[in-house]
Amino acid sequence: MNRLDAVNDNEMGKQIARTRQVWQPRIGCALADEDARQIMHNVAGFFGVLAEWSQAERLEADNDAAAPASRKKTEVRHDR
Numbered sequence: 001m002n003r004l005d006a007v008n009d010n011e012m013g014k015q016i017a018r019t020r021q022v023w024q025p026r027i028g029c030a031l032a033d034e035d036a037r038q039i040m041h042n043v044a045g046f047f048g049v050l051a052e053w054s055q056a057e058r059l060e061a062d063n064d065a066a067a068p069a070s071r072k073k074t075e076v077r078h079d080r
Contacts, residue, residue: 015040 019036031039 016033016036019040020031023036023039024031
């Protein structure tokens with residue numbers, strides 16, 4: 001194992017420990033390393049989907065901005 005792999009393993013171990021610390025009290029049972037890893041994967045996937053939706057909405061809004069805006073016919077009143 002080279003040093004980079006060891007650093008990555010250490011970082012993953014920290015992330016798993018933090019995930020366990022956050023989620024065990026909420027779930028109410030002990031979490032194995034694999035449980036914590038799956039939770040990390042699912043949460044990351046969830047936020048990835050949210051980011052994709054946000055980007056799609058921004059692109060859609062940009063495309064809508066290129067279309068001519070329809071004007072509502074309203075009466076303007078000038079009191080003197």
